[in-house]
Amino acid sequence: MxxxxxxxxxxxxxxxxxxxxxxxxxxxxxxxxxxxxxxxxxxxxxxxxxxxxxxxxxxxxxxxxxxxxxxxxxxxxxxxxxxxxxxxxxxxxxxxxxxxxxxxxxxxxxxxxxxxxxxxxxxxxxxxxxxxxxxxxxxxxxxxxxxxxxxxxxxxxxxxxxxxxxxxxxxxxxxxxxxxxxxxxxxxxxxxxxxxxxxxxxxxxxxxxxxxxxxxxxxxxxxEFSISEKDVANELLEIMRNAKHRIIIATFASNVYRVNQIIEAALKCHRKVAVFGRSMENVVDIGRKMGVIKIKNSDLLSPDQLAHTPDSEVCILCTGSQGEPLAALSRIASGTHRHIHLKSSDTVVFSSNPIPGNTASVNKIIDKLFRSGATVLSRSVLTNLHTTxxxxxxxxxxxxxxxxxxxxxxxxxxxxxxxxxxxxxxxxxxxxxxxxxxxxx
Ligand SMILES: [Zn+2]
Ligand SMILES: [Zn+2]
Known part of the structure; x- marks a missing residue:
């Protein structure tokens, strides 16, 4: 209510x-x-x-x-x-x-x-x-x-x-x-x-x-003047290119341009995209209808297809970049996600900044991800993984x-x-x- x-x-x-x-x-x-x-x-x-x-x-x-x-x-x-x-x-x-x-x-x-x-x-x-x-x-x-x-x-x-x-x-x-x-x-x-x-x-x-x-x-x-979205796009593409195995990226579903850039970068690197989290599925759906997000059905992976696709050809796009306990990333990190089980070869990317107040819960998730042995990339002075x-x-x-x-x-x-x-x-x-x-x- x-x-x-x-x-x-x-x-x-x-x-x-x-x-x-x-x-x-x-x-x-x-x-x-x-x-x-x-x-x-x-x-x-x-x-x-x-x-x-x-x-x-x-x-x-x-x-x-x-x-x-x-x-x-x-x-x-x-x-x-x-x-x-x-x-x-x-x-x-x-x-x-x-x-x-x-x-x-x-x-x-x-x-x-x-x-x-x-x-x-x-x-x-x-x-x-x-x-x-x-x-x-x-x-x-x-x-x-x-x-x-x-x-x-x-x-x-x-x-x-x-x-x-x-x-x-x-x-x-x-x-x-x-x-x-x-x-x-x-x-x-x-x-x-x-x-x-x-x-x-x-x-x-x-x-x-x-x-x-x-x-x-x-x-x-x-x-300072905000970082350009284009710099973020380049950084994401670079990460996507360098990763040898599976990529899991979390961002705000409300940032439609970012969602699109992640999908574009994935497609450029010959990865198919699996989308998890209700708000993310929603925005990808409406964005495709509006022509803002361009991805063919054949490049989207269902949970079943995900299990049968080589890791190097997969990008998982999910909610939970703010550490929300019920969102996809949090369940992935705690090992309770129905379809995604973390591997030490995974690269997990936070294309977001924790909103003040969420820092503690985000850090908890980052900690869990590190424990699984995965590579975790979040925004720091060296990276342009997010802009406002x-x-x-x-x-x-x-x-x-x-x-x-x-x-x-x-x-x-x-x-x-x-x-x-x-x-x-x-x-x-x-x-x-x-x-x-x-x-x-
Ligand atoms: Zn507003
Ligand atoms: Zn707004």
Missing amino acids: PKQSNQHSGHLTNKKTYHNKNQVQKGDTLIYALGGLGEVGKNMYCYEYENEICIVDCGVLFPGDELLGVDYVIPDYHHLIRMNKKRKFLVITHGHEDHIGGIPFLLKQVQIDAIYAPRFAKALILKKLSEHKGLEKVPIIEINEDSSIKTRYFTVGFFNTIHSIPDSLGVLITTPNGSIVHTGDFKFDLTPIGTNADYQKMAYIGVMQPDLLMSDSTNSGVE GHASREEQKLMLQLIKPRYFMPIHGEFKMLMQHRQTAIDTGMDPNKIFVCANG
Whole structure:
């Protein structure tokens, strides 16, 4: 069961003055988050003018150890339930769970006129809604960087960003009071894999002097420009080439580009691929349907075929890079996996970084893998086995410089990350009085 977080809605205009909820005036545009501020997860940002509410993203948060038994946390939708007379539409920036995971729960409680989502996210949402009865009625409209949504008060446009999943969009929202750029999750990568970012469009938006920038703060604490996905691809290919026997690679199923690169590298080295773990099987399935992941049926190994294929022609792609106890890799390491038994000749690769908090469980698994005699490769200073999907400080600066907003609001991050992003904005020359570090509600 999901847990609903407890917040109270307040209001903040995008103009110079703060209002408490009793002082909201007719003709104000209200901007507030129901999730995503002071946390990494359950992103949900609302733009309200008169009788219309534009909602950007609708995510879940995966709880830490303090909420034992809770699968995920969803935002408190009560403000939106109370606003039942207002017309609401939902805009999705990309298909990660912290941006789409809450949709079934929102639709059960709140009347939404339409959901606008980019292609890959739409496929994931349709899959999700098919598991819940009675939610198929809400229209899901596919959008891309050229789309424009026009309602009575809002005009919403888009630009391509680079992130770890295909079809990630930034959003430009024009309201009667001014314009807002909402970056969604993004990074900059000058040698990207997949669709490039719309630099020219971003710079052009900057020329128009938007009033407010709301930007991804996840990696505010990381200094250097992120490693390019292309470097990761080369490293993976190198490992795949050098290994003489079986390769087992764990990564995030949510990093669709990485999943594809692992498959591509395997095929280049004449290895067939066996996929294990529900979320990984899911993403390979949808990625193939979308044409983002290209692998023939004959190059995919079923568990039965795996047993009869020479080790040097096998690449096993699995979940569990974060040490999740029930995921495939953890069961492989403890010797309880139905189909895979570790051999000392295996090479096990972590194409991921442990999320802080998961380090201990990841180390436990690495330890077990070493005990089996296998070669274990995880990210270190010497290897480019992983890169992030989020902008580091240098990339955040670039976004600030391209958009050149009048006001700035860091979003998508714990309080510390929001404050670090605030400082980054000040470093680029922004007036501290024009930066709002806000809380949910
Ligand atoms: Zn994301
Ligand atoms: Zn996110």
